Amino acid sequence: MHGEVAPGQALTLRGIGKEFGVSMTPAREAVRRLVAEGALFLSSSGRVSTPELTHDRIEELAALRALLEVELASRALPRAHMALIERLQTINGTVAEAVVKRDAVGYIRSNLEFHRTLYLRAQAPAILAIAETVWLQLGPTMRALYGKLRRTEPPHYHKLIIAALKAGDEPGLRLAVRSDVTQGLKLLIR
Amino acid sequence: MHGEVAPGQALTLRGIGKEFGVSMTPAREAVRRLVAEGALFLSSSGRVSTPELTHDRIEELAALRALLEVELASRALPRAHMALIERLQTINGTVAEAVVKRDAVGYIRSNLEFHRTLYLRAQAPAILAIAETVWLQLGPTMRALYGKLRRTEPPHYHKLIIAALKAGDEPGLRLAVRSDVTQGLKLLIR
DNA sequence: GATCGCAATTTGTGATCACATACGCAAATG
DNA sequence: CATTTGCGTATGTGATCACAAATTGCGATC
Numbered sequence A, B: 001m002h003g004e005v006a007p008g009q010a011l012t013l014r015g016i017g018k019e020f021g022v023s024m025t026p027a028r029e030a031v032r033r034l035v036a037e038g039a040l041f042l043s044s045s046g047r048v049s050t051p052e053l054t055h056d057r058i059e060e061l062a063a064l065r066a067l068l069e070v071e072l073a074s075r076a077l078p079r080a081h082m083a084l085i086e087r088l089q090t091i092n093g094t095v096a097e098a099v100v101k102r103d104a105v106g107y108i109r110s111n112l113e114f115h116r117t118l119y120l121r122a123q124a125p126a127i128l129a130i131a132e133t134v135w136l137q138l139g140p141t142m143r144a145l146y147g148k149l150r151r152t153e154p155p156h157y158h159k160l161i162i163a164a165l166k167a168g169d170e171p172g173l174r175l176a177v178r179s180d181v182t183q184g185l186k187l188l189i190r
Numbered sequence C: 001g002a003t004c005g006c007a008a009t010t011t012g013t014g015a016t017c018a019c020a021t022a023c024g025c026a027a028a029t030g
Numbered sequence D: 001c002a003t004t005t006g007c008g009t010a011t012g013t014g015a016t017c018a019c020a021a022a023t024t025g026c027g028a029t030c
Helices: A013-020 A024-036 A055-079 A082-100 A104-120 A125-148 A156-167 A170-186 B013-020 B024-036 B055-079 B082-100 B104-120 B125-148 B156-167 B170-186
Strands: none
Touching: A013 A024, A024 B024, A055 A104, A055 A125, A055 A170, A055 B055, A055 B125, A082 A104, A082 A156, A104 A125, A104 A156, A125 A170, A125 B055, A125 B125, A156 A170, B013 B024, B055 B104, B055 B125, B055 B170, B082 B104, B082 B156, B104 B125, B104 B156, B125 B170, B156 B170
């Protein structure tokens, strides 16, 4: 999810088991779960690897993020108090740090934490769970995306999200979230 | 997914293995996958059962169906030719048969086939896959829903969906799909 | 008659094994 | 030098086992 593994990276059950000090059995169960969630790709011969997403697939996942996260933000809006907004601003500071340090994993991780913190307020665990499986599927690709970004400042749309939350502006919030989750991925589908 | 198992039904690895003539290992992997997809509930002690959904959870899953399936239908619309519409009408006949026979599983199965047939035209496998995991989560609950329905004719909204497809009427299609997937579930969340 | 406690049994977990298959590398061939 | 063939090895699969934990059912007790 955090882009620690590159797209197309192959994994073996024995390798995973050795890495975490367990036998093949728990490694198999973990791998099967991640395959079911779309986070790993299972070849016809049973080999597993992180997925290499096609442009079409990235477009779909971007559309899914937009659909799901706009809904989550909209549900969170009426419950977003000042304490939450302050927390979001703090996390946004962490995002900025990762940007200046050019820390891809740290950037992805704190960026997702920003979103998750907001969406937790939506009190919609089923929707959030599905949004997180989408993040999982995009993880390796997001790392590749970061390499193409030549950014030096934290994401502009995060500020728009916070402003819309403060103002209680639902249309503005929906637009800001849609733009934020769509913007980056657009770089990858051309 | 088709409501063959009632909500809250307990399952054991050895029982599943015996039922399908395999050892515990494949049963474990299948169960773990279904748990990951939300189709089965895993208790803290490791026992698995079909989920008993709360009203809040049903409301969320209904909202998810609306979000995802409206998008899928919208994407399918420009590709929906006459052959597809005729196929949908045929399936709708199967739905009607299941209704008169009071066959819950047959009704759920053919109803979902109606939707899947339409959505396959959307050429959006990632979105469809997620919609299907939502169906999976609702399976046992849909069976309970069917018991509360005193219906004697096929779903009205399917006809509206077909009419909107014929007319190329996207707003009408979106409304018809949203109504169709929401209507039934509403009975359960009160 | 209801509740509590204990024991027998069921159940999930992690490990290991045998086996079939697929992969990768190197040698051979054109 | 490129392509193919063949072999050794790595890898996934399904089965089985030992063990710990939890559930169940029965009997005792109040």
